[in-house]
Amino acid sequence: MIATLPPSKQPAQRSPAPLSISFEFFPPKTGALETQLWSAFERLAPLQPAFASVTYGAGGSTRDRTHRIVARMRRTSDVEPAAHLTCVDASRAAIQEVIESYLKVGVRHIVALRGDPPAGVGEAYIPHPQGFQTTAELVAAIRRTGDVEVSVSAYPEKHPESRDLDADIDVLAAKIDAGASRAITQFFFDNAHFYRYRDRLAKRGLDIPVVPGILPISNFAQAKRFADACGTDVPAWLAARFEGLEDDPETRRLVAATVVAEQVFDLVANGIGEFHFYTLNRAELVFATCHMLGLRPSARDAAA
Numbered sequence: 001m002i003a004t005l006p007p008s009k010q011p012a013q014r015s016p017a018p019l020s021i022s023f024e025f026f027p028p029k030t031g032a033l034e035t036q037l038w039s040a041f042e043r044l045a046p047l048q049p050a051f052a053s054v055t056y057g058a059g060g061s062t063r064d065r066t067h068r069i070v071a072r073m074r075r076t077s078d079v080e081p082a083a084h085l086t087c088v089d090a091s092r093a094a095i096q097e098v099i100e101s102y103l104k105v106g107v108r109h110i111v112a113l114r115g116d117p118p119a120g121v122g123e124a125y126i127p128h129p130q131g132f133q134t135t136a137e138l139v140a141a142i143r144r145t146g147d148v149e150v151s152v153s154a155y156p157e158k159h160p161e162s163r164d165l166d167a168d169i170d171v172l173a174a175k176i177d178a179g180a181s182r183a184i185t186q187f188f189f190d191n192a193h194f195y196r197y198r199d200r201l202a203k204r205g206l207d208i209p210v211v212p213g214i215l216p217i218s219n220f221a222q223a224k225r226f227a228d229a230c231g232t233d234v235p236a237w238l239a240a241r242f243e244g245l246e247d248d249p250e251t252r253r254l255v256a257a258t259v260v261a262e263q264v265f266d267l268v269a270n271g272i273g274e275f276h277f278y279t280l281n282r283a284e285l286v287f288a289t290c291h292m293l294g295l296r297p298s299a300r301d302a303a304a
Contacts, residue, residue: 019293020274021047022082022184022211025281026055027065036281037069043283045079046297047290050274053111053151056084063098071105082151083107086115087138091130095138099145109149112138112180125161136174143179152176154183154210156197160231165197169204176208183208184276187215189227190235191266211274212267216260216285217242220252253284260289268293 023044028034041052054069056062070081083102085095102110114125114135132138139150152175155168162168172183188194194212201210217223220242227234241259245252264275277286 018273019268019295020050021290021293021295022050022052022274022276023286024053024055024213024276024278025069027057027062027069028281033281040279040281040283041073041077041079043287044279044290045077047287047295048298049079051080051082051109053082053084053109053276056086056113056115067098067101067105070102070107074106080109081107082109082111082149084111084113085138085142086113087127087132087135088115089128089131091128092132092141093130095132096141096145099142099148103146103148108147109151110142111151111153111184112142112175113153114138134174135171136178139175139178139180149182150180151182151184152180154185154197156185156188156193157231157233159186165200169200169206172201173204173206176206181208183210185210185213186230186232187213187226187278188232189215189238189263190233191263191270193233194267195270209274211276212272213276213278214260214264214289215278215280216289217256218253218280218282218285220245256285257288260285261292264289264293 023041025037025041028037045052052073054066054073056066066083070083073079073081085098085102087095090098099110112135116125127133132141135152139152142148142150152172154172155162158165158168159171162171175183185194185197198210201207215223215226220239224234224239226232238259241255242252245255267275277289279286
């Protein structure tokens with residue numbers, strides 16, 4: 001269980017380096033949801049994130065929307081956009097076309113992923129016969145195309161398809177060898193998993209930044225579904241925090257803010273200075289968490 005940190009310990013044990021944050025958004029399906037996306041982005045952008053990533057649906061199902069969103073971010077803000085790209089159901093030629101389309105609109109950061117099977121998590125993944133067989137191959141292709149930063153995924157509790165954690169770390173090592181410069185983890189709720197994973201990577205000599213992915217829980221049932229699908233542990237204490245709050249959204253928000261604050265302050269106290277927030281296109285909990293971390297909009301942005 002993540003214990004609440006005594007106030008006296010929080011400032012003293014923070015990382016001496018400035019904190020760095022980044023955000024993930026997903027392409028919405030409707031006009032109303034797109035309004036929500038841009039409202040969240042405009043709320044969070046003044047916090048000066050290192051980048052904002054935009055996901056890419058299975059089989060390129062959101063390709064055009066992803067491209068449009070990252071292009072608008074590049075055109076209308078100072079936030080560096082990072083476009084997701086997967087290997088699913090696409091030939092090498094088709095993926096190369098997407099990479100070049102990103103470069104044309106000024107995107108210089110790509111999050112390279114294998115991607116989930118089109119039939120859903122848990123189904124067998126079958127590579128496209130003319131496509132990239134591994135994420136490492138995709139990373140190498142991106143790096144060959146131009147001066148592009150490449151982030152990849154990491155799994156503190158191992159990917160559901162991996163035999164064990166050592167085999168999973170072998171996959172990450174291959175992505176690093178291919179040119180990845182950062183790993184962003186799957187979300188987790190028990191920080192002990194992250195600390196053990198960090199130690200194992202250090203023993204393997206894998207020293208690129210490994211950024212913890214943080215999922216603020218605005219809806220516990222939804223978060224539980226996400227966790228079950230990707231093999232993330234949901235501790236009993238966490239479920240107990242939200243028990244009985246299904247029809248009490250105000251209390252649920254207060255509990256959610258407490259939970260995510262406890263998690264990030266514990267990580268900071270243990271030397272972590274970078275965080276990647278899975279926003280689900282909502283700003284409230286992420287903004288509040290960043291505020292508690294001492295990250296505030298600049299005076300210019302606050303007055304805008």
